[in-house]
Amino acid sequence: MKKEMICISCPMGCRITAEWENDNDIKVTGNKCPRGIVYGREEILSPRRVVTATIDINSSSLGRIPVMTTGTVPKGIIDSLLNRIYKMHLETPIARDDIIMKNIDDTGIDLIATRTVTT
Amino acid sequence: MKEIKVDTLVIGGGSAGMAAALEIAERGFSVTIAERENSMGGILNQCIHNGFGLHHFKEELSGPAYAEKFIDMVDSSKIKVFLDMTVMDIEQTTDDLTAYGLSRDNGMVKFSIKTVVFANGCRERNRGSIGTPGTRPSGIFTAGLAQRLVNMEGFIPGKECVVVGSGDIGLIMARRMTWIGSKVKAVIEIQPYPAGLTRNIVQCLNDFDIPLYLSHVVGEIHGRDRVESIDVIPLENGVEQKDKSFNIKCDSLLLAVGLVPDNELAQKIGITINPETNGPVVNRQLMTGQNGIFACGNVLHVHDLVDFVTEESERCGRYVADYLDNKKPADQYKTTPGKNVKYLVPNYYSPKEDNKFYLRTMIVKNRAELVVKVNGKEITRKKLNHIQPSEMISFSIPGGKVENISELHNNILEVQIV
Numbered sequence: 001m002k003k004e005m006i007c008i009s010c011p012m013g014c015r016i017t018a019e020w021e022n023d024n025d026i027k028v029t030g031n032k033c034p035r036g037i038v039y040g041r042e043e044i045l046s047p048r049r050v051v052t053a054t055i056d057i058n059s060s061s062l063g064r065i066p067v068m069t070t071g072t073v074p075k076g077i078i079d080s081l082l083n084r085i086y087k088m089h090l091e092t093p094i095a096r097d098d099i100i101m102k103n104i105d106d107t108g109i110d111l112i113a114t115r116t117v118t119t
Numbered sequence: 120m121k122e123i124k125v126d127t128l129v130i131g132g133g134s135a136g137m138a139a140a141l142e143i144a145e146r147g148f149s150v151t152i153a154e155r156e157n158s159m160g161g162i163l164n165q166c167i168h169n170g171f172g173l174h175h176f177k178e179e180l181s182g183p184a185y186a187e188k189f190i191d192m193v194d195s196s197k198i199k200v201f202l203d204m205t206v207m208d209i210e211q212t213t214d215d216l217t218a219y220g221l222s223r224d225n226g227m228v229k230f231s232i233k234t235v236v237f238a239n240g241c242r243e244r245n246r247g248s249i250g251t252p253g254t255r256p257s258g259i260f261t262a263g264l265a266q267r268l269v270n271m272e273g274f275i276p277g278k279e280c281v282v283v284g285s286g287d288i289g290l291i292m293a294r295r296m297t298w299i300g301s302k303v304k305a306v307i308e309i310q311p312y313p314a315g316l317t318r319n320i321v322q323c324l325n326d327f328d329i330p331l332y333l334s335h336v337v338g339e340i341h342g343r344d345r346v347e348s349i350d351v352i353p354l355e356n357g358v359e360q361k362d363k364s365f366n367i368k369c370d371s372l373l374l375a376v377g378l379v380p381d382n383e384l385a386q387k388i389g390i391t392i393n394p395e396t397n398g399p400v401v402n403r404q405l406m407t408g409q410n411g412i413f414a415c416g417n418v419l420h421v422h423d424l425v426d427f428v429t430e431e432s433e434r435c436g437r438y439v440a441d442y443l444d445n446k447k448p449a450d451q452y453k454t455t456p457g458k459n460v461k462y463l464v465p466n467y468y469s470p471k472e473d474n475k476f477y478l479r480t481m482i483v484k485n486r487a488e489l490v491v492k493v494n495g496k497e498i499t500r501k502k503l504n505h506i507q508p509s510e511m512i513s514f515s516i517p518g519g520k521v522e523n524i525s526e527l528h529n530n531i532l533e534v535q536i537v
Binding site: 005006008010012013049050051052053054056061062063064066068075078082086096114115116 | 157158164167168169179180181182183184187269270271272273298299317318320321322325326485504505
């Protein structure tokens with residue numbers, strides 16, 4: 001598998017290519033610094049992202065409460081995570097940093113509220 | 120009419136207004152914030168994505184979380200806050216200022232004040248600003264409005280949308296629309312390069328294979344009651360190639376075509392506006408051309424990171440406190456944007472005091488240099504790894520650094536990017 005991408009480790013934005021070499025190693029080209037190699041490898045082996053979304057809440061002031069994962073989760077679980085989030089309904093009061101979903105799919109990452117909604 | 124006597128009225132309770140008010144209160148002066156919405160936080164409340172606070176709090180927060188940290192500080196201070204209040208007018212007499220704020224709970228409130236801080240942010244440019252022809256169906260939103268509808272009110276603006284403009288708000292909304300289950304068919308950008316940060320191009324477009332059409336414009340919007348499709352025209356050397364235009368079917372259009380500082384009230388009271396920023400002309404202390412009236416945050420110039428808004432506004436708060444302390448500022452001279460610099464804030468500097476500048480460049484370049492000159496002599500030079508118009512650049516000139524001030528010259532500080 002060969003993947004072309006833009007490294008976002010810094011604002012330079014090197015256009016790099018990462019590809020499998022001999023089935024056991026990943027070769028990164030086009031990077032101008034070592035961070036590009038780390039980025040390219042991770043993007044091929046296990047790309048991860050922070051997910052932010054909103055959940056329905058019975059508040060008088062706000063339709064939905066914002067939530068966020070406490071770290072990056074594998075890209076592959078994002079769609080399923082979003083679907084679970086959209087099916088939820090929360091009751092006030094909720095405080096910022098309250099855990100909404102613990103240890104998402106055994107990743108060790110939680111889903112937390114990022115806003116306090118009292119009423 | 121209710122009358123309130125206070126040292127400072129801060130107009131706007133977003134990131135700029137809260138940071139400025141906290142600094143002024145810290146120095147023992149009385150401050151009131153007038154906020155138009157029913158809660159403080161401003162635009163941060165609808166920016167539910169992550170990436171805020173890396174500079175200021177050294178942690179990655181969502182917009183509402185960043186706002187809430189400041190709201191908590193304001194709530195535990197002596198700052199008085201009026202919510203749902205719009206400031207209608209400001210009058211200036213010889214030594215004092217009077218402002219009038221209107222709110223449902225309080226009616227018209229008269230503020231007798233010594234200083235005002237404009238911290239009321241910016242507005243979105245809309246369809247009228249870019250002059251797109253075609254019918255006027257429903258389904259056309261500014262990106263910020265769509266963001267508010269989705270993230271705070273829970274409405275879905277459309278099932279198949281096209282985003283016009285590749286600024287950060289446009290890119291963030293392309294990802295948000297995808298994540299709520301809508302299909303984003305394209306992002307159209309008039310410039311030959313993306314207007315937003317590279318990390319947003321990668322994480323908001325490339326992750327979802329959303330095509331980005333650079334050097335393209337929307338030719339026409341079709342649809343009678345609802346948007347049905349749009350024509351997209353490529354540009355070559357700035358000229359529309361109508362024979363190469365193509366049609367994209369969609370039910371909604373999100374316009375992310377720039378922000379303009381909201382200076383209606385400032386202009387009404389005769390404050391001079393800088394045509395490059397659309398914000399007031401300010402001196403080193405971020406004071407406008409009128410005594411006691413200051414400006415900070417997006418109403419002064421559009422920032423790309425809230426962390427920079429906080430930095431600038433805290434500084435503004437300290438300058439306001441200095442003014443209230445009757446601290447006389449040192450001599451000031453003009454600043455001017457030189458080669459490849461779109462704008463420079465503030466418009467004056469003081470050779471004897473520390474000066475902090477924000478600027479935007481007009482070019483995209485790796486390994487550039489920022490050069491500061493006064494009276495033709497180079498004062499300092501700074502290496503910049505990568506520059507582009509969407510990334511604001513900052514630098515400082517410490518007091519005493521400019522030594523060649525002379526009555527024979529104009530002493531203008533010029534900043535170039537080479």
